[in-house]
Amino acid sequence: MKFLIILLLLTTQTQAKLNIMHWTTPEGAKVLFAQTKGLPMLDIALNFDAASSRDGVKFGLATLTNSLLGTTSKYHSQEQIIELFESVGAQFSTHSLKDMAIVSLRTLTRQDNLQVALNTFTEVVTQPVFKNKYLNREKKQTLHSIRAIKQSPASIASLAFDKAVFAGHPYEHTRIGTKASLANISTLDLTQHYQTYYVAKNLTIALVGDISKTKAKQIARQISHGLNSGKKAPSNPLVKMLKKSQNIHIEFPSKQTHLLIGQTGINRAHPDYYSLYLGNHILGGSGLTSILSDDIREQKGLAYSVVSYFTKMKSNGLFLVKLQTKNEQANQAQEVAIKTLENFLNYPISNQHLQDGKNNIIGGFALKIASNANILTYLSIIGFYDLPSDYLSRFTDKIRNVSAKDIQIAFSRLINMDKFIILSVGQAQ
Amino acid sequence: MIKFIAYIALFIHHLAFSEGLSGSNVSTAVLDNGLKIIIKTDRRAPVFISQLWYKVGASDESQPITGISHMLEHMMFKGSRDYKSGEFSRIIARNGGDENAFTSKDYTAYYQKMHQSKLELSIKMEADRMRHLSFSDAELTKERQVVIEERRLRVEDNPNAKVYENLRLISFDSKGAYHAPIIGFQADIENYHLSDLRHWYETYYAPNNATLVVVGDVDPERVIEYATRYFGGYKANPNIDNNKNRPSIALNKQSRILKLKAKLPFYAISFHVPSLATTDSENKAYQLEMLAYILDNGLSKALMRDQQIVSGISVGYRLYDKFDTLFTISFIPAQGINSQNILQMIKIQVRELIEKPHLIEAELRRTKVQLEADFIFEQDQISTQSYYLGMLSSVGLKINKLLNYVARMNQVSTQDVANVAKQYLNPDMLNYVELIPQGIK
Numbered sequence: 001m002k003f004l005i006i007l008l009l010l011t012t013q014t015q016a017k018l019n020i021m022h023w024t025t026p027e028g029a030k031v032l033f034a035q036t037k038g039l040p041m042l043d044i045a046l047n048f049d050a051a052s053s054r055d056g057v058k059f060g061l062a063t064l065t066n067s068l069l070g071t072t073s074k075y076h077s078q079e080q081i082i083e084l085f086e087s088v089g090a091q092f093s094t095h096s097l098k099d100m101a102i103v104s105l106r107t108l109t110r111q112d113n114l115q116v117a118l119n120t121f122t123e124v125v126t127q128p129v130f131k132n133k134y135l136n137r138e139k140k141q142t143l144h145s146i147r148a149i150k151q152s153p154a155s156i157a158s159l160a161f162d163k164a165v166f167a168g169h170p171y172e173h174t175r176i177g178t179k180a181s182l183a184n185i186s187t188l189d190l191t192q193h194y195q196t197y198y199v200a201k202n203l204t205i206a207l208v209g210d211i212s213k214t215k216a217k218q219i220a221r222q223i224s225h226g227l228n229s230g231k232k233a234p235s236n237p238l239v240k241m242l243k244k245s246q247n248i249h250i251e252f253p254s255k256q257t258h259l260l261i262g263q264t265g266i267n268r269a270h271p272d273y274y275s276l277y278l279g280n281h282i283l284g285g286s287g288l289t290s291i292l293s294d295d296i297r298e299q300k301g302l303a304y305s306v307v308s309y310f311t312k313m314k315s316n317g318l319f320l321v322k323l324q325t326k327n328e329q330a331n332q333a334q335e336v337a338i339k340t341l342e343n344f345l346n347y348p349i350s351n352q353h354l355q356d357g358k359n360n361i362i363g364g365f366a367l368k369i370a371s372n373a374n375i376l377t378y379l380s381i382i383g384f385y386d387l388p389s390d391y392l393s394r395f396t397d398k399i400r401n402v403s404a405k406d407i408q409i410a411f412s413r414l415i416n417m418d419k420f421i422i423l424s425v426g427q428a429q
Numbered sequence: 430m431i432k433f434i435a436y437i438a439l440f441i442h443h444l445a446f447s448e449g450l451s452g453s454n455v456s457t458a459v460l461d462n463g464l465k466i467i468i469k470t471d472r473r474a475p476v477f478i479s480q481l482w483y484k485v486g487a488s489d490e491s492q493p494i495t496g497i498s499h500m501l502e503h504m505m506f507k508g509s510r511d512y513k514s515g516e517f518s519r520i521i522a523r524n525g526g527d528e529n530a531f532t533s534k535d536y537t538a539y540y541q542k543m544h545q546s547k548l549e550l551s552i553k554m555e556a557d558r559m560r561h562l563s564f565s566d567a568e569l570t571k572e573r574q575v576v577i578e579e580r581r582l583r584v585e586d587n588p589n590a591k592v593y594e595n596l597r598l599i600s601f602d603s604k605g606a607y608h609a610p611i612i613g614f615q616a617d618i619e620n621y622h623l624s625d626l627r628h629w630y631e632t633y634y635a636p637n638n639a640t641l642v643v644v645g646d647v648d649p650e651r652v653i654e655y656a657t658r659y660f661g662g663y664k665a666n667p668n669i670d671n672n673k674n675r676p677s678i679a680l681n682k683q684s685r686i687l688k689l690k691a692k693l694p695f696y697a698i699s700f701h702v703p704s705l706a707t708t709d710s711e712n713k714a715y716q717l718e719m720l721a722y723i724l725d726n727g728l729s730k731a732l733m734r735d736q737q738i739v740s741g742i743s744v745g746y747r748l749y750d751k752f753d754t755l756f757t758i759s760f761i762p763a764q765g766i767n768s769q770n771i772l773q774m775i776k777i778q779v780r781e782l783i784e785k786p787h788l789i790e791a792e793l794r795r796t797k798v799q800l801e802a803d804f805i806f807e808q809d810q811i812s813t814q815s816y817y818l819g820m821l822s823s824v825g826l827k828i829n830k831l832l833n834y835v836a837r838m839n840q841v842s843t844q845d846v847a848n849v850a851k852q853y854l855n856p857d858m859l860n861y862v863e864l865i866p867q868g869i870k
Contacts, residue, residue, distance in 0.1 A: 089802025363525020
């Protein structure tokens with residue numbers, strides 16, 4: 001190779017193995033931190049147990065509270081807040097799911113930028129002011145989102161499935177609320193929601209980036225110090241297993257039928273977690289090489305996308321097989337999907353499938369923690385869902401020990417084909 | 430399995446290096462057969478992404494074979510000389526890889542993301558399907574249905590996607606690039622023959638029409654060694670450039686009303702502008718890019734946050750398109766607001782920006798800081814890094830454009846922004862598509 005002249009002048013440092021540090025702030029917030037070198041940036045995610053499963057009867061309250069953070073704080077207006085973040089190149093965002101209400105910041109670690117970004121972030125989260133003006137604007141945006149959902153068959157299907165599988169549970173309703181529920185939400189409700197749930201003991205702080213542990217401690221302390229200590233939110237009830245099967249069809253003028261088949265799922269503490277994780281990966285969680293994709297897309301050309309997944313929530317999420325196909329062949333696709341599921345439950349998967357699935361997860365594990373953004377998500381999940389801090393380092397070993405029999409037993413224990421929800425959105429033939 | 434090793438001795442001494450980026454961790458090489466190689470080392474994690482970019486996409490197509498680049502992208506997973514249908518994906522997967530492909534207007538790209546120990550496997554397999562694809566009618570029959578389902582999912586059942594599709598249809602003449610949708614017209618998708626696909630493949634899938642981009646924890650010498658071993662034996666196709674003289678042809682003052690089963694109105698406007706690759710002065714392209722940021726921020730503040738007459742608004746400019754492109758503004762009117770009134774407000778905002786550029790001084794300063802930070806943030810994903818490198822190479826731009834981006838944007842003044850707004854955002858010339866919802870049920 002003597003003719004090669006490599007123009008290699010600068011190489012970023014090799015990352016040592018991911019070292020997760022964790023502690024609790026004096027006010028009671030859980031902190032997880034991973035130092036990553038090579039890029040002068042820091043990501044912070046504040047994960048409060050303050051999302052839509054805490055709405056009570058005021059559907060949409062949690063999402064509104066979360067989205068009004070950043071609109072006004074004790075000392076700044078919305079435009080000032082936006083300008084403060086922009087002036088140091090920081091990215092501020094909020095996001096509210098069913099379990100997790102997230103407030104996040106991405107900033108450069110250069111001291112001037114970091115300090116302004118962090119002070120603004122702290123103020124926005126710890127000293128918010130909920131103004132009618134912004135509540136009304138946000139409600140208008142939410143009503144708009146509700147209309148947008150009504151023209152999307154995928155969204156209609158997903159919300160209807162939640163309603164069926166989580167019936168009677170705080171996960172049942174849509175996290176943005178309904179026209180009727182929004183009308184009854186006031187700034188006082190937002191303030192109360194904030195005071196109850198945006199408290200240190202109900203918070204997991206995740207930090208990833210090129211800062212020292214000392215600095216991370218200082219930052220976590222600053223954020224946590226501004227919050228009330230408060231109480232950890234009580235656990236929601238577990239989602240009940242379905243008592244009977246349901247066939248639901250929603251007529252919609254789309255060319256494709258969206259088909260969702262599934263039932264109650266698991267949480268992250270489930271004893272069969274790793275068997276179900278690996279099993280689902282092989283069944284429908286690994287793209288083109290999954291069994292479902294092979295049966296439905298590769299062998300028959302019935303769909304562009306077919307997947308299966310567990311949403312692993314605090315109170316048990318859902319298990320779902322999802323595909324879209326032209327209306328005329330919806331029944332055929334449903335039959336193939338059901339047949340594939342039956343085979344999966346009745347027979348152990350082949351050794352080849354098992355080994356391929358393990359190899360994909362184990363061999364690809366380095367990819368899962370290759371960026372700050374990915375590590376941040378893992379730290380948030382580990383803290384929020386009370387997973388052991390060696391969750392990541394033990395993950396591949398846990399997967400390695402699963403057998404085909406384990407998968408079959410775990411799925412048979414959990415999935416009952418006589419109690420499926422089969423939901424379709426499209427034009428019935 | 431290593432069938433091309435004999436070629437190394439023949440081709441290695443023709444390796445030529447060019448346009449390395451001083452001050453960065455990027456190396457480049459060109460094989461004798463014209464294959465470009467770009468390597469960026471990033472050792473934060475023991476992984477890499479390898480992307481093979483072909484300079485072919487929807488802009489090379491016309492009826493009746495629109496979408497054929499995309500169809501071919503799907504067929505690339507359906508078997509080659511050394512691998513049966515589906516086996517490519519299975520082997521990558523069992524080696525811990527993440528893989529996929531994407532087709533756009535100006536390029537088609539394939540990628541594998543893997544542990545650093547799998548570099549040779551990735552390059553070897555990608556090389557095999559550059560020249561040895563199997564074409565089976567049975568596979569085409571099935572995959573055609575998959576692509577039609579993809580079109581239904583992405584476009585047919587998505588009202589806003591139809592608006593964008595129509596905006597390109599009316600903004601560009603069908604004899605040039607950018608008129609037809611990337612995925613193709615349904616009638617065309619239904620009718621490709623295997624021979625059309627084979628012809629497309631044999632014409633464009635050649636080393637001198639491709640760029641291999643590898644970003645991650647790799648040794649650049651190894652990348653070049655493997656690329657030479659596995660791609661080095663392929664002959665260049667000397668006729669490719671003859672097929673590529675099909676720039677976009679601008680149409681002005683066009684409009685279309687779409688009455689669709691939908692719940693929400695939607696409105697999209699286009700103006701014709703040069704891209705960085707086509708502009709007579711590069712400054713102009715960066716000024717247009719800055720204009721897009723400033724207008725996006727300004728209109729979001731004025732129309733969405735203050736006046737609340739739109740539920741969403743977005744301004745777009747494609748700096749790295751290969752041909753003359755579009756500057757677009759799209760918005761969703763708030764309930765009960767007439768779209769003509771919104772359009773009027775947009776025109777007023779643009780006029781104000783043109784007449785009083787000093788008003789955007791603070792906004793411009795903040796945008797520059799934001800862009801500088803975003804440039805760092807983008808380094809967090811190796812896929813984003815390789816995406817920009819591959820795209821630049823595929824549209825014929827030097828890759829140092831990537832490193833110069835922030836500096837060039839920093840040179841833009843408020844007056845520059847006003848000038849390009851005045852020159853290109855001429856309200857008498859704009860095209861628009863309006864979606865008028867007809868309700869559902």
